[in-house]
Amino acid sequence: MGEPLSLLTPVLVWLPPKLTLSSNRMPELPEVEVLVRRLQPLLVGQVVSSVQVRRLKVLGNTSLGELRRAVVGARFGGVRRRGKYLLFELVPARPGPPRLLVGHLGMTGRMYVAPSSAPLAKHAAVVLGLGQRRFIFEDTRYFGRLSFSCGPIEKLGPEPLEPGFTADEFYEHLKRSRQAIKTRLLDQRVVAGVGNIYASEALFRARLSPRLRACRITRPQARRLWSAVRAVLRVAIRFGSTVPLSLSGDGSDNRLFYYGTAAGQGDFYTERLRVYDRAGRPCPRCSSAIRRIVQGGRSTFYCPNCQRG
DNA sequence: CACCATGTTCCTTG
């Protein structure tokens, strides 16, 4: 600063970073939480004028007729999250009890609100008309769901960031299984919302080996892991809340925040995962090489030096 | 071209 501008001073032009966040990252609790917060102001109060289902599979056991009857004319009430599930409350036009539409993004699902004039995505599975705009559930692999089936959410374990998730119950639950601790973390009945990425991250933070058998965990170790799970998820939500992604379909971005991807420039896209997908690279604590193993058919990443047990 | 990635459900085996 203070340097006088001359005709020879190069002019720096700021270009917005391209919003091409890696699409191979799957939504877990933090991604769903951030999505729910962003969808809320776009949906609450909106009245559904039409329903288009382009892939019946994503409705699961819900029939197209049932969806139409319950949704057309209804108004979006609350938008909430449970584990990795999105919960949409739909208030009927005529007096009656609200219905709960349950969504899951599977591995490649997206949900966003776009102008009705925008071209429809190739893999748009369900489209709800909202006047000039439409709510779109898109999923290239169609593993996701949007239905009235509440069965899956009733089986979920405690919400990790709420008081119902206690270190003591977590410990008692782990004690009952001979499976590797990493595999247990992926069981949605133990704690809801942890997926393959944050399971590795939490174990690293707790300095516990992913191969440790759950029943061999000590009470202090369980407490450390309990704390690490919560910290990892909270940090991811905080980070995701700062990413300036648009949910209005006016950009070419993928409309879903993915944590920890280093695409583009600037602080928003700094790599923040410590071990996931970093095989062979140095551990951020001790510089040993991060190792990749397969547990239950899924990749696990950890530092063999820092993570014991 | 063969294989890999993810989350959930379903099936089989012990």
Added chain:
DNA sequence: CCAAGGAACATGGT
């Protein structure tokens, strides 16, 4: 009946 392990699902990226 339960725990644990593996296949299947569908598609695109490498």
